[in-house]
Amino acid sequence: xxxxxxxxPGATPESHTERQIGVGIDLGTTNSxxxxxDGTNLNVLTGDTGQASLPSVVYYGxxxxxxxxxxxxxxxxxxxxxxxxxxxxxxxxxxxFEEDPYIQLAAGESLAFATDAGAKTPVEVSAAIxxxxxxxxxxxxxxxxxxxxxxxxxxxxxxxxxxTRQAAELAGIKVLRxxxxxxxxxxxxxxxxxxxxxxxxxxxxLGGGTFDISLLRMRAGLxxxxxxxxxxxxxxxxxxxxxxAHLFAELSIGEPTAVQRRVALSLxxxxxxxxxxxxxxxxxxxxxxxxxxxITVSRSTLETLLSPYIERTLDACRQTLADASIDAVxxxxxxxxxxxxxxxxxxxxxxxxxEPLCNLDPDQVVxxxxxxxxxxxxxxxxxxxxxLLDVIPLSLGLETYGGLVExxxxxxxxxxxxxxxxxxxARDGQTGLVVHVVQGERERVEDCRSLARFELTGIPSxxxxxxxxxxxFQVDADGILAVSAVEQQTGARSEIVVKPAFGLDxxxxxxxxxxxxxxxxxxxxxxxxxxxxxxAEALLDxxxxxxxxxxxxxxxxxxxxxxxxxxxxxxxxxANQSDDIREATEILxxxxxxxxxxxxxxxxxxxxxxxxxxxxxxxxxxxSTP
Amino acid sequence: xxxTAGATARDYFSLFQLEPDFALDETALERAYHxxxxxxxxxxxxxxxxxxxxxxxxxxxxxxxxFRILSDEVSRAEYLLQQAGVDLVAAxxxxxxxxxxxxxxSLREQLEELAPxxxxxxxxxxxxxxxxxxxxxxxxxxxxxxxxxxxxxxHWQEMCYLSKLLSEPKLRVS
Numbered sequence: 065x066x067x068x069x070x071x072x073p074g075a076t077p078e079s080h081t082e083r084q085i086g087v088g089i090d091l092g093t094t095n096s097x098x099x100x101x102d103g104t105n106l107n108v109l110t111g112d113t114g115q116a117s118l119p120s121v122v123y124y125g126x127x128x129x130x131x132x133x134x135x136x137x138x139x140x141x142x143x144x145x146x147x148x149x150x151x152x153x154x155x156x157x158x159x160x161f162e163e164d165p166y167i168q169l170a171a172g173e174s175l176a177f178a179t180d181a182g183a184k185t186p187v188e189v190s191a192a193i194x195x196x197x198x199x200x201x202x203x204x205x206x207x208x209x210x211x212x213x214x215x216x217x218x219x220x221x222x223x224x225x226x227x228t229r230q231a232a233e234l235a236g237i238k239v240l241r242x243x244x245x246x247x248x249x250x251x252x253x254x255x256x257x258x259x260x261x262x263x264x265x266x267x268x269x270l271g272g273g274t275f276d277i278s279l280l281r282m283r284a285g286l287x288x289x290x291x292x293x294x295x296x297x298x299x300x301x302x303x304x305x306x307x308x309a310h311l312f313a314e315l316s317i318g319e320p321t322a323v324q325r326r327v328a329l330s331l332x333x334x335x336x337x338x339x340x341x342x343x344x345x346x347x348x349x350x351x352x353x354x355x356x357x358x359i360t361v362s363r364s365t366l367e368t369l370l371s372p373y374i375e376r377t378l379d380a381c382r383q384t385l386a387d388a389s390i391d392a393v394x395x396x397x398x399x400x401x402x403x404x405x406x407x408x409x410x411x412x413x414x415x416x417x418x419e420p421l422c423n424l425d426p427d428q429v430v431x432x433x434x435x436x437x438x439x440x441x442x443x444x445x446x447x448x449x450x451x452l453l454d455v456i457p458l459s460l461g462l463e464t465y466g467g468l469v470e471x472x473x474x475x476x477x478x479x480x481x482x483x484x485x486x487x488x489x490a491r492d493g494q495t496g497l498v499v500h501v502v503q504g505e506r507e508r509v510e511d512c513r514s515l516a517r518f519e520l521t522g523i524p525s526x527x528x529x530x531x532x533x534x535x536x537f538q539v540d541a542d543g544i545l546a547v548s549a550v551e552q553q554t555g556a557r558s559e560i561v562v563k564p565a566f567g568l569d570x571x572x573x574x575x576x577x578x579x580x581x582x583x584x585x586x587x588x589x590x591x592x593x594x595x596x597x598x599x600a601e602a603l604l605d606x607x608x609x610x611x612x613x614x615x616x617x618x619x620x621x622x623x624x625x626x627x628x629x630x631x632x633x634x635x636x637x638x639a640n641q642s643d644d645i646r647e648a649t650e651i652l653x654x655x656x657x658x659x660x661x662x663x664x665x666x667x668x669x670x671x672x673x674x675x676x677x678x679x680x681x682x683x684x685x686x687x688s689t690p
Numbered sequence: 691x692x693x694t695a696g697a698t699a700r701d702y703f704s705l706f707q708l709e710p711d712f713a714l715d716e717t718a719l720e721r722a723y724h725x726x727x728x729x730x731x732x733x734x735x736x737x738x739x740x741x742x743x744x745x746x747x748x749x750x751x752x753x754x755x756x757f758r759i760l761s762d763e764v765s766r767a768e769y770l771l772q773q774a775g776v777d778l779v780a781a782x783x784x785x786x787x788x789x790x791x792x793x794x795x796s797l798r799e800q801l802e803e804l805a806p807x808x809x810x811x812x813x814x815x816x817x818x819x820x821x822x823x824x825x826x827x828x829x830x831x832x833x834x835x836x837x838x839x840x841x842x843x844x845h846w847q848e849m850c851y852l853s854k855l856l857s858e859p860k861l862r863v864s
Binding site: 240241286386440441442443451452453477478479480481482483538540541599602603606607649652653654656657660661664667668671672 | 705706707722724725726727728729730731732733734736737738739740741742744745746747748749750751752754755757758862
């Protein structure tokens with residue numbers, strides 16, 4: 065017989081007092097990992113074969129879909145159905161990959177791979193990888209995953225970040241935060257987390273397909289990203305391709321077939337890894353060319369091939385140091401599998417004049433940091449944890465007259481950030497205005513990445529230059545942008561969350577979700593209802609508590625109005641319709657915004673009193689120490 | 691056409707509990723900035739209802755804008771002028787004095803003549819510009835304190851020009 069549980073007097077038997085499960089996911093170009101921090105131990109979760117890293121490869125056959133090592137095994141037999149390095153294509157346009165000999169694109173306008181299971185977008189491929197990680201974690205965790213921190217290259221632009229979020233949504237994973245990979249690595253190292261003295265850290269992150277360099281200042285539990293730079297299309301894959309091209313040249317193979325390319329790439333990867341430990345390797349190239357049996361590749365040949373790529377990473381390092389007005393750092397951390405290459409380590413050491421740190425596994429350090437942060441964000445720790453202040457990697461701006469870019473948010477601005485700027489009309493009687501949002505550092509629109517276009521209409525007819533249009537950019541803590549435009553005199557308003565121009569729209573996502581859930585036999589409606597209820601309950605509980613503590617901030621009328629909206633929400637909750645609950649939650653949320661803002665204003669006082677107090681304490685401490 | 695800090699016009703000095711003065715204790719500003727972020731960063735609201743997350747994110751954006759504006763001398767000067775109700779567009783139209791215009795032209799010429807390899811020349815010119823900047827800044831502080839806003843606005847423009855010159859790629863260490 066099950067016994068009834070009796071809560072201790074005064075204790076609150078609420079669900080959030082239990083330990084929630086947050087996971088960290090490193091969705092990599094070549095390999096992906098999932099890790100969990102349970103408050104004591106930090107574990108990178110392994111698959112059935114005990115391997116921590118899951119190859120970021122998906123096989124789409126006629127009758128089955130495979131992910132990871134199983135998919136990789138299909139690569140030589142069915143190269144077209146085996147998709148690797150899809151991360152390079154997240155949030156990108158078809159035009160950028162039409163010339164790529166390693167990819168078979170599906171017919172149509174969107175960027176998708178042609179496979180026997182149909183056209184697959186990079187978002188779907190990424191979702192399959194995330195799903196496989198989630199499945200692997202399931203049996204190793206003590207409960208359901210409440211949310212995940214997913215890492216992205218710091219240099220990812222808005223479209224790439226949104227595509228990553230979409231992939232998680234497709235995989236049924238709640239994203240707590242998109243965290244920049246180098247920042248996650250810094251968290252994993254947790255260097256001198258509580259030291260009062262500030263220190264400067266450079267994180268050099270060279271993965272399979274992306275390169276990031278970030279500079280952080282760390283002091284007293286604060287991780288502050290000062291500047292970030294890099295190249296979202298540069299990595300170990302380029303090393304492999306350079307070496308594969310070298311093999312084709314040696315063998316005088318002018319136009320290699322798809323199979324030959326696969327074979328050469330895998331030979332190149334193997335050679336690159338072995339050359340980290342030995343001075344030269346003999347490669348069996350009989351799979352490429354029946355006549356030639358072996359080719360010898362020396363480490364110095366490899367280094368010559370790699371040096372232009374390594375030099376590009378060092379240029380980015382120097383640029384980022386200049387951006388942050390920093391001459392030297394206290395420490396350098398290496399992240400990413402490609403930093404195992406001795407030539408890379410040597411080049412980094414020379415560039416910074418420091419021996420780089422690499423005591424944590426460079427392949428796992430990002431997932432480990434993400435897991436730590438996930439544990440915080442899921443609500444398991446409060447008050448004393450480290451705080452991460454990140455920045456946006458690329459400037460955001462608008463197209464103005466003559467195809468020039470007017471910059472609105474500078475790169476390396478701390479997020480979240482909001483900035484507004486006024487514009488005016490160029491012609492007499494102009495009643496509409498196209499807002500073209502771009503991201504990048506160049507002055508001309510065509511040299512920047514186009515993020516979105518939208519139209520502001522209903523501007524009253526005036527002479528050129530008389531209208532006053534305020535455009536506001538808001539970037540949230542995930543680095544995702546929302547833009548709004550308001551004509552100041554009429555209040556004509558237009559706003560959008562910038563949807564990735566080359567991503568999927570909401571309808572596509574919904575369709576895929578439906579298809580996926582039917583396939584997996586899960587009940588999407590039940591999940592939606594559950595999520596809606598959790599959000600509604602959190603809002604009601606939060607408001608109830610807030611009104612007890614800060615009720616004096618509301619007038620009698622305001623209190624009555626809020627209570628009536630709360631009552632309405634409670635009523636619809638009884639009916640169990642997720643859309644109704646969502647709507648009522650939204651209404652109550654909007655209605656309580658002013659109250660929330662007043663409460664935050666009140667707590668400013670408290671926050672700064674704390675500072676005054678700690679100042680006093682440190683003064684006393686200084687006096688008492690001789 | 692200057693970027694402003696979003697829809698909510700908050701007094702940044704009172705946000706950070708500082709005296710609205712050009713002379714500013716940078717350590718105190720940074721300490722208040724960090725204390726506010728520690729409390730209001732979206733990470734602190736991850737499990738909270740969406741309305742609180744939204745308000746916190748806006749608030750945090752305000753805190754970041756405030757810090758960005760107050761921590762830099764030139765933008766702090768501009769902000770103080772705005773707070774005093776000075777018409778900056780009109781001030782820009784009025785321009786700077788002719789003696790400063792001459793200085794401006796001379797500095798610009800020296801910069802153009804500077805050879806990329808001339809490290810000593812670069813140092814001298816940088817020091818020269820910095821000297822002019824310090825003079826303009828001190829004048830700004832003095833005129834602002836005396837409520838001579840038109841003079842202050844003129845010195846603010848000098849500061850803008852000189853600080854921009856200092857950030858020229860040619861003067862930055864290669």
